[in-house]
Amino acid sequence: xxxxxxxxxxxxxxxxxxxxxxxxxxxxxxxxxxxxxxxxxxxxxxxxxxxxxxxxxxxxxxxxxxxxxxxxxxxxxxxxxxxxxxxxxxxxxxxxxxxxxxxxxxxxxxxxxxxxxxxxxxxxxxxxxxxxxxxxxxxxxxxxxxxxxxxxxxxxxxxxxxxxxxxxxxxxxxxxxxxxxxxxxxxxxxxxxxxxxxxxxxxxxxxxxxxxxxxxxxxxxxxxxxxxxxxxxxxxxxxxxxxxxxxxxxxxxxxxxxxxxxxxxxxxxxxxxxxxxxxxxxxxxxxxxxxxxxxxxxxxxxxxxxxxxxxxxxxxxxxxxxxx
Amino acid sequence: xxxxxxxxxxxxxxxxxxxxxxxxxxxxxxxxxxxxxxxxxxxxxxxxxxxxxxxxxxxxxxxxxxxxxxxxxxxxxxxxxxxxxxxxxxxxxxxxxxxxxxxxxxxxxxxxxxxxxxxxxxxxxxxxxxxxxxxxxxxxxxxxxxxxxxxxxxxxxxxxxxxxxxxxxxxxxxxxxxxxxxxxxxxxxxxxxxxxxxxxxxxxxxxxxxxxxxxxxxxxxxxxxxxxxxxxxxxxxxxxxxxxxxxxxxxxxxxxxxxxxxxxxxxxxxxxxxxxxxxxxxxxxxxxxxxxxxxxxxxxxxxxxxxxxxxxxxx
Numbered sequence: 001x002x003x004x005x006x007x008x009x010x011x012x013x014x015x016x017x018x019x020x021x022x023x024x025x026x027x028x029x030x031x032x033x034x035x036x037x038x039x040x041x042x043x044x045x046x047x048x049x050x051x052x053x054x055x056x057x058x059x060x061x062x063x064x065x066x067x068x069x070x071x072x073x074x075x076x077x078x079x080x081x082x083x084x085x086x087x088x089x090x091x092x093x094x095x096x097x098x099x100x101x102x103x104x105x106x107x108x109x110x111x112x113x114x115x116x117x118x119x120x121x122x123x124x125x126x127x128x129x130x131x132x133x134x135x136x137x138x139x140x141x142x143x144x145x146x147x148x149x150x151x152x153x154x155x156x157x158x159x160x161x162x163x164x165x166x167x168x169x170x171x172x173x174x175x176x177x178x179x180x181x182x183x184x185x186x187x188x189x190x191x192x193x194x195x196x197x198x199x200x201x202x203x204x205x206x207x208x209x210x211x212x213x214x215x216x217x218x219x220x221x222x223x224x225x226x227x228x229x230x231x232x233x234x235x236x237x238x239x240x241x242x243x244x245x246x247x248x249x250x251x252x253x254x255x256x257x258x259x260x261x262x263x264x265x266x267x268x269x270x271x272x273x274x275x276x277x278x279x280x281x282x283x284x285x286x287x288x289x290x291x292x293x294x295x296x297x298x299x300x301x302x303x304x305x306x307x308x309x310x311x312x313x314x315x316x317x318x319x320x321x322x323x324x
Numbered sequence: 325x326x327x328x329x330x331x332x333x334x335x336x337x338x339x340x341x342x343x344x345x346x347x348x349x350x351x352x353x354x355x356x357x358x359x360x361x362x363x364x365x366x367x368x369x370x371x372x373x374x375x376x377x378x379x380x381x382x383x384x385x386x387x388x389x390x391x392x393x394x395x396x397x398x399x400x401x402x403x404x405x406x407x408x409x410x411x412x413x414x415x416x417x418x419x420x421x422x423x424x425x426x427x428x429x430x431x432x433x434x435x436x437x438x439x440x441x442x443x444x445x446x447x448x449x450x451x452x453x454x455x456x457x458x459x460x461x462x463x464x465x466x467x468x469x470x471x472x473x474x475x476x477x478x479x480x481x482x483x484x485x486x487x488x489x490x491x492x493x494x495x496x497x498x499x500x501x502x503x504x505x506x507x508x509x510x511x512x513x514x515x516x517x518x519x520x521x522x523x524x525x526x527x528x529x530x531x532x533x534x535x536x537x538x539x540x541x542x543x544x545x546x547x548x549x550x551x552x553x554x555x556x557x558x559x560x561x562x563x564x565x566x567x568x569x570x571x572x573x574x575x576x577x578x579x580x581x582x583x584x585x586x587x588x589x590x591x592x593x594x595x596x597x598x599x600x601x602x603x604x605x606x607x608x609x610x611x612x613x614x615x616x617x618x619x620x621x622x623x624x625x626x627x628x629x630x631x632x633x634x635x636x637x638x639x
Contacts, residue, residue, distance in 0.1 A: 029439055030526070032533040044434060048447055051431070054507065055450050058465045061475060078478040079468060121357045128354030135344040140355050147362055149618060152369025153610030154590070155597040159386070160369050176365040179358050209350040230456075238458030241572055245598065261460045265467065265576065295464055302456055310449055313515070 059299070066090050066292035073288050090289040099251055100259060100294065107237060107255040108301075114174040114236035119229055121179060126187035127213045144181045158245055168253070172246040173239065180235075183228050187221075195220045223312040230309040237301065256298050264291040376608040382601070389604075396608035405583075406609065409592035412585065417566045419498045424505050425562060428513030429555065433547070435514060436521045451511025459572040462508050466500075467491055491577075494585040501573060516554055524550035556633040564621030564636065567613050589613045 029035075065073065065080045072084035094100050129137050129144075151157075157176060166172035198216050207215075218225065240257040247253045254262075262268050339347075371386070376396055378389040400406045431451070438444045454462060469475045472489040480487055490500055528546050537545065571590040578586040578595075587595075589609065597606015625636050 030530065032530045034533075034539065044437065048434060048438070051511075052447060052450050055454060055511070058469050058475075062465065062468060076478075077482060078473055079475045081475070121361065124354035125358035128351040131348075131351055134351045135341065135348040136352060140352075140359060143359060144362065147366040149621065150370065150614065151366055152372050153607070153614060154594055155603055155607040155610055156369035156372030156375065157365060158598055159372050159375065159380075159603065160365065163385070164364075175361060179361045179365075181362070184358065209354070213354070234456045238456075238461075240458065240460055241575065244575075257458050257460045260464060261576065265460060265464050292468075295461065295468075298458070298461055306453065306456065307449075310452065313448075313452065 062292045062295050066289055066296050068289050070287060070289065078288065079292075090287070090293040093290055094293045094297065099254070100256075100297070102252055103254050103256045103259040104297065106253060107257070110170070110173055110255060111233050111236040111301075114178065115229055115233040117174060118178045118180070118183075118232040118236075119225070122184050122187060122228065122232075123218070123225070124213070125179075126184045127191050127209070127217055129184075130188045130191035131209075132192065144184060148181050154245075161246065166246060168247050168250060170253075173242050173255075174236070177235070177239070177242070180232070183231060187224060187228060190221050190224045191217055226309050227312050230305060233305070234302070237298075256294075260294055260298050264294055373607060373611050375604050376611045378604050380604040380607070382603070392604065396604050397612070399605060400608055400612060405587070405596075406592060408584065409587040409589050413567055413569055413588040416498055416501060416569045416588065420502050420505060420569065421562055423499075423502045424510065425558070427506055427510040429517055429551065431510060432514040432517035432521060433543075436518060448511075448514075451514070453511070454508045455512035457508065459508075459570075459576060462504060463573065463576050466504055466507075470500075492580050494581050497581050497585045501570075501577070504573065505570065513558075516558065517551060520551050520554040521547070553633050556628050556631060557636065560621075560624040560628050560636050563624035563627075564617065566620055567617050 061079050061081055064083050067083065067086050067088065067090070068076075068080040069085040069087045069089065072080055075084065125144075128134075129141055131137070152160075161167075161172050161176055166176075195216055198220070199212055202212050202216055238257060240255070240261055243253075243255060243258045345352075374386055375389070377391060377393060378386070379392045379395070380386070380389045435444060435447060438447070457465075467474060471477070471491040472487065474491075477487045477489065490496060493500075524546065529542055532542050532546060567589055569588050569590075571588075571594075574586055574588050574591050575594065578591055580586075583591075583595075590613070593606045593609040593613065595606075596602055596609065621636065628634065628636070
């Protein structure tokens with residue numbers, strides 16, 4: 001049995017996207033293609049422009065509102081589309097709020113530790129399974145793949161984690177979802193098809209498997225490592241359901257996503273906003289600019305990391321990987 | 325598996341397993357942490373599915389809880405809330421299949437026809453981005469744009485057109501959640517199709533053009549056949565996941581819209597399992613879903629094989 005994902009990512013690693021590369025270089029219309037019609041080009045431009053706007057306009061409005069004064073928000077009757085009075089007051093109040101501050105630290109901590117754990121475990125496992133004809137690798141691979149199709153579901157997993165004393169514990173937010181078999185399979189198919197000659201040479205020189213993994217395989221597969229780290233990192237940064245399961249009432253342990261859900265999405269009052277510069281202590285809900293600042297805060301780390309990793313999407317790392 | 329040049333030589337053909345164990349022990353050691361985590365958090369919960377056949381008592385645990393046979397499943401089949409959740413799941417899955425599935429294909433074709441590399445890269449960077457947002461964030465953004473106090477209604481109010489709260493309207497809920505999925509995932513979905521498009525031999529286009537085939541005929545006779553196996557694969561995946569329409573997305577919005585429309589199988593299992601402490605009942609609902617899903621994956625794959633495609637896995 002072969003999974004589609006393995007075929008696909010193996011292919012992607014093996015053959016560069018020659019056809020596209022040629023076309024991308026030239027950047028011009030092939031001679032045999034008929035000249036474009038004005039209507040066709042206009043329709044294409046409007047559609048793609050529209051798509052880009054649909055993605056970016058909401059983000060723009062949210063950022064601008066987060067930077068607005070209460071007066072500007074009142075004038076606009078809500079969200080602010082054009083910058084009016086710019087202030088960082090919302091960010092000052094937000095970062096003075098102890099819940100948000102601890103949530104930021106919790107989110108960063110869980111993301112850092114979780115990604116490190118996940119990557120260490122996955123890289124080792126992927127390399128361990130990537131050497132052809134090694135003892136037991138077929139069985140172990142099967143053991144992994146089965147979990148992609150069969151799982152106990154939310155409740156049995158919840159019972160196991162709480163049974164191990166995970167309720168309210170940090171590890172409950174990391175370990176149950178630390179291994180993504182999908183990511184391991186992608187890494188594995190890269191490891192088994194890249195730098196085979198180098199590995200062979202190193203083995204003749206007497207290098208062991210740990211040494212080969214650390215000084216040959218990892219340095220020659222930086223792109224896929226970066227993308228996998230992004231996948232795991234984003235997963236940890238974005239998770240909120242496991243918080244709901246394992247520490248629903250413990251607001252000191254909430255990560256940012258849960259704070260976003262509580263104060264912005266559900267509109268519960270934010271303790272720190274009372275007696276703030278917004279003077280909104282009678283309202284149940286936090287002032288709009290403050291809410292939008294929380295939204296921006298959850299976005300910022302993504303936007304910082306994204307450009308560095310995103311360039312690898314195009315180098316063919318993901319072309320096959322996503323096929324699963 | 326893919327044939328690879330092996331650094332573990334095939335010869336001498338027969339090594340005793342002891343020798344192989346000595347040779348490969350560090351490889352096996354490397355897989356252990358992952359295997360251990362999977363055993364604890366994936367395989368052990370499989371045994372936990374036994375709770376579906378019990379009257380689970382948290383104080384007694386899985387070992388001591390009394391057995392109940394198929395009682396929980398009988399309850400499910402007589403529970404109109406469960407049937408409602410199943411109906412909602414299938415309906416939403418169907419709407420997503422019709423409205424979401426073609427979008428990444430169309431977008432990929434459109435993007436592929438853009439000549440400027442810089443514009444193409446820019447658009448790709450933008451449309452991939454929402455894939456990395458959490459559902460909390462994505463829904464918050466939708467709420468701010470389309471909700472009762474959102475940008476849309478702000479605009480409608482200021483022009484005296486009345487208001488239209490999309491976020492809490494059960495009638496348009498299916499369209500709302502589908503447009504959320506399109507907004508968040510359609511961009512990411514194009515990657516696969518872009519790769520398949522890039523793999524099509526451009527000589528084919530040139531030859532077809534020389535033979536007088538216009539752009540639509542080239543699309544029909546070259547491009548779409550070139551995408552065929554990827555489209556089939558994605559369809560198999562979609563059909564296999566017909567009972568999973570996105571858990572967190574519905575968990576967050578269920579209360580705003582009401583469970584009549586927004587309850588899906590996954591939220592049902594959660595709400596009646598964990599939130600109310602009726603663990604066995606929730607586990608039974610989860611098991612029901614898993615079994616049907618496995619059958620669906622198997623069936624969809626059979627269908628793909630029947631069409632001469634590889635599908636998700638091949639023998």
